[in-house]
Amino acid sequence: MMKKNHLPAKIFLFLFLLMFIFLPFIPLVLTSFSYNWIWPNVMPESFSLSAWDYVLFENSSTWQAIGVSLLIAFIVTAVNIILAVPAANAFVRYPLRGKWLFEAIIFAPIVIPPFVAVMGIHLTFLRIGLTETIFGVVLAHISPTLPYVVRAAITSYSTLSVDWENQARMLGAGPFSRFYHVVLPHLMPGIAAGASLSILISLSQYLITFIIGSGQVMTLPILLFPFISGGDPAIASSYSLLFAGMAIVALLILDLALKRYYKKKQAAAAIKGVRE
Amino acid sequence: MLRKIKPYLLLFPAIITIVLLFFGGLFDGFLKSLGYFPAIGETEFSLKAYSSLLQSDAFWDSLIVTIRIAALSAAISAILGAIVAVALFMIQETSKSRALNFWNRLFQLPLTIPHLVGGYVIVLLFMQSGFLSKILAAIGVIDQIPDFPVLVNDSFGWGIILTYAWKEAPFVALMVYPVLARIHKQWRDVSRVYGAKNRDFIREIVVPAILPAWTVAAFIVFVFTFSAFEVPFLLGVTYPSMLPVYSYQLYSSGTLVDRPEALAVNLVLALLTVLLGLIAYYFSKRWNVLKGWE
Amino acid sequence: MNQLRITQLEKKFGERKKEENPAFSLKPVHLTIEEGEFFSLLGPSGCGKTTLLKLLAGLEQADDGEVWVGEANITNVPSEARNFAMVFQQPLLFPHMNVEDNIAFGLKMKRVKRAERIERALEMLGHVGLKGYGKRFPNELSGGQQQRAALARALVSDPRILLMDEPFSALDPSLREEMRDLLSRIHQEFGTTIIFVTHDREEAFHLSDRIGVMSDGELVQVAEAKELYEKPASAQVAAFLGLKNILKGSMEAGNFIMENSSLQVAVAGQGEPSMTHMVIHPEKLQLSTDLMEQPTTEEIFFEGTVKQLRFNHGFYLCIVQTENIELECSISSRQAEAVSIGEKVKLSVHLKDLHFISQ
Numbered sequence: 050m051m052k053k054n055h056l057p058a059k060i061f062l063f064l065f066l067l068m069f070i071f072l073p074f075i076p077l078v079l080t081s082f083s084y085n086w087i088w089p090n091v092m093p094e095s096f097s098l099s100a101w102d103y104v105l106f107e108n109s110s111t112w113q114a115i116g117v118s119l120l121i122a123f124i125v126t127a128v129n130i131i132l133a134v135p136a137a138n139a140f141v142r143y144p145l146r147g148k149w150l151f152e153a154i155i156f157a158p159i160v161i162p163p164f165v166a167v168m169g170i171h172l173t174f175l176r177i178g179l180t181e182t183i184f185g186v187v188l189a190h191i192s193p194t195l196p197y198v199v200r201a202a203i204t205s206y207s208t209l210s211v212d213w214e215n216q217a218r219m220l221g222a223g224p225f226s227r228f229y230h231v232v233l234p235h236l237m238p239g240i241a242a243g244a245s246l247s248i249l250i251s252l253s254q255y256l257i258t259f260i261i262g263s264g265q266v267m268t269l270p271i272l273l274f275p276f277i278s279g280g281d282p283a284i285a286s287s288y289s290l291l292f293a294g295m296a297i298v299a300l301l302i303l304d305l306a307l308k309r310y311y312k313k314k315q316a317a318a319a320i321k322g323v324r325e
Numbered sequence: 326m327l328r329k330i331k332p333y334l335l336l337f338p339a340i341i342t343i344v345l346l347f348f349g350g351l352f353d354g355f356l357k358s359l360g361y362f363p364a365i366g367e368t369e370f371s372l373k374a375y376s377s378l379l380q381s382d383a384f385w386d387s388l389i390v391t392i393r394i395a396a397l398s399a400a401i402s403a404i405l406g407a408i409v410a411v412a413l414f415m416i417q418e419t420s421k422s423r424a425l426n427f428w429n430r431l432f433q434l435p436l437t438i439p440h441l442v443g444g445y446v447i448v449l450l451f452m453q454s455g456f457l458s459k460i461l462a463a464i465g466v467i468d469q470i471p472d473f474p475v476l477v478n479d480s481f482g483w484g485i486i487l488t489y490a491w492k493e494a495p496f497v498a499l500m501v502y503p504v505l506a507r508i509h510k511q512w513r514d515v516s517r518v519y520g521a522k523n524r525d526f527i528r529e530i531v532v533p534a535i536l537p538a539w540t541v542a543a544f545i546v547f548v549f550t551f552s553a554f555e556v557p558f559l560l561g562v563t564y565p566s567m568l569p570v571y572s573y574q575l576y577s578s579g580t581l582v583d584r585p586e587a588l589a590v591n592l593v594l595a596l597l598t599v600l601l602g603l604i605a606y607y608f609s610k611r612w613n614v615l616k617g618w619e
Numbered sequence: 620m621n622q623l624r625i626t627q628l629e630k631k632f633g634e635r636k637k638e639e640n641p642a643f644s645l646k647p648v649h650l651t652i653e654e655g656e657f658f659s660l661l662g663p664s665g666c667g668k669t670t671l672l673k674l675l676a677g678l679e680q681a682d683d684g685e686v687w688v689g690e691a692n693i694t695n696v697p698s699e700a701r702n703f704a705m706v707f708q709q710p711l712l713f714p715h716m717n718v719e720d721n722i723a724f725g726l727k728m729k730r731v732k733r734a735e736r737i738e739r740a741l742e743m744l745g746h747v748g749l750k751g752y753g754k755r756f757p758n759e760l761s762g763g764q765q766q767r768a769a770l771a772r773a774l775v776s777d778p779r780i781l782l783m784d785e786p787f788s789a790l791d792p793s794l795r796e797e798m799r800d801l802l803s804r805i806h807q808e809f810g811t812t813i814i815f816v817t818h819d820r821e822e823a824f825h826l827s828d829r830i831g832v833m834s835d836g837e838l839v840q841v842a843e844a845k846e847l848y849e850k851p852a853s854a855q856v857a858a859f860l861g862l863k864n865i866l867k868g869s870m871e872a873g874n875f876i877m878e879n880s881s882l883q884v885a886v887a888g889q890g891e892p893s894m895t896h897m898v899i900h901p902e903k904l905q906l907s908t909d910l911m912e913q914p915t916t917e918e919i920f921f922e923g924t925v926k927q928l929r930f931n932h933g934f935y936l937c938i939v940q941t942e943n944i945e946l947e948c949s950i951s952s953r954q955a956e957a958v959s960i961g962e963k964v965k966l967s968v969h970l971k972d973l974h975f976i977s978q
Contacts, residue, residue: 074446088454088459089462091463135335154344157343160602161552162569166346195339249439256554277441278559
């Protein structure tokens, strides 16, 4: 399409893309380390760690909020995986009457904003006593996240040819054995992708956590919000970075866990191969 | 017998969960919007909430604002996304999978950071005393803070639009890029042999090829922005507010009287998103985005 | 006369590109192709034939050498201005346009008006046997139909030269034959110069006026099919053409002495010191069960036992193990019935039917 040497154009594009992604973070980082940043100084006049100090060390709610956020996210994701895998199995490998209806039901929360359902069910939760509890918030987080895990599992299942399982059957493997040794390893990457999305979405929820939690269940976004809607910019920036960082770290952990799982599997398989 | 019902058994946990939690919530909200609230003694159905909603200026203003902001967000993120995709494609041309991996990872960054953070980032950049304003002052374009336009918490909604334009552009790019990547060298060779210069190639081949994916992506951004709460709540104004915020304002206004109206707004919102969702689904199936270009 | 003259055309690829690009360096090529000729480039995968074709199309830049068409030096003319047409291995019809728009594409690039280009496209559709398919989309056509459409696209703009890169290799055998016939017919009708790349020797033999055999980036021999078959210029060419009975040896005092054998052949008059191989065409070997017969001075004999009889489309290939060499000879079904495996037989061939190669 283009002749070989458009190097200056390429460099320009490269920089453009980098700037597009990173430029917005510059004021965020600078503000978090600033003491006072008066207009029109392009850099803060004085730097200070006081905001970070407050966020990380002085305010005990910070770590509690992080803990609660992560706890909810992981529980929600675990539940999602348990629900999604059999469902995806059913969708991909079995004939279903009314498949379209089941698909519509499961994917509805992607189309209809989840807070609609949460506002609706709020008062019922209140009566049952689920509000202001982590359990209640977990329940509320399932709807927005489950469809993505199901979708990822479906994609994964559809690339798994039945031949693999048939092969295992011929070699004498029963259903659970087959699932554990053949199906699950194949599904892992797809499930990991879906799980990442699930964790991410759960971590960033504000409204539905606020409605059900009624301010008692303190996740990081809830803690963050008052600061970013008019509080101290330095603290707000620090919390924002922490929030973004938490999301990235959670995803990295998942990524690493998956890689280690694979390494172990490969090592185990290699050993088995040698022994046999 | 077991074999026949097995798939339904496998589906049951997921389905029942969504039905109870999600559809149950929708239905619950619907009932309450009709005034049916046995817990406080209201057992009569009434369309009062809906009629007052349709007669309230606030609702219509909110709807208009929502459509406007969603449309602009979709349009701008679509344009930015297309530019980013093309830029990516042109860079990727000679480099191999290492580079592609790097960019894929990099682009996940705006997609990974939570919406509230994205919103705040825009606040810091675009508020009247914000970063861009400072830069402009430093190079002499403006003299005082009020010289910089109001782009955050403004009644037009620019803050919201900018946030979604930035955050969703990578999404559009990631949906368009695979199509671009498939228009590989062979297609360029064919068109060259038949006399197409670069300009012709882009106009006749590239643009029609990416149009379906691009349109679908833009539409998805539209629907998403339409029904979003967090960013409009942070970056919008009290009046007129986007529909989800409007609904929340009614819901949390303190009196139980407004709740049915809030839930009525929600129902309208739900119906609109379902309609838009069906349209998007229909078109994406019809245009069958990637077929034929291998 | 609009000859295509290729002089000294050369292309080198660097080490890294060699892995990505199997068609590696092209050694200097000299070739003249006449107007209206059907010329095939024949050779195994990776021999450079596609590279040469792409150089002619202008899709690759040569490192050295020139390409002339008639009086015009087109070496540096970009692909889009050469007015050649090309059909690739894949039909590469644009998926988002219907068939008639696809065919008219080249005309559109020449800014021909819509009415005229559609008319010409539809006419060409008729020539390739796709009448009525104009409004369909490529994904609604079969592989063979798509290639016909690609052919129509190539011809509609009345190109000076039509380049074809293994266009039928992705089709199944009966379809390939159909397409070959179509192409032959079209060549007759339109008189276009065609340069056809293939690795299928039957295809090249069937269609071409002349064939250029390529091997390892080099144009080894250019000749008509018959000459190529009877007088291959190298052992590689012979092997590629599927010739059997390629026997190695060396020259000594006017005799060709075969390796691993005591057999000598007097080649006085034809001999050159550099001769390295002798080729005996299977159909030139005569099989006889009469072991008493003696060779004349015009023949040489081989004695051996029948090792295998293979049926091949109406005649038989008889593989005979003689001394240290296996020879293949063609015999009729009747002869095959009279012979059995393990039987001692005699093979004879006229001296004038032997072909020698100097390498």
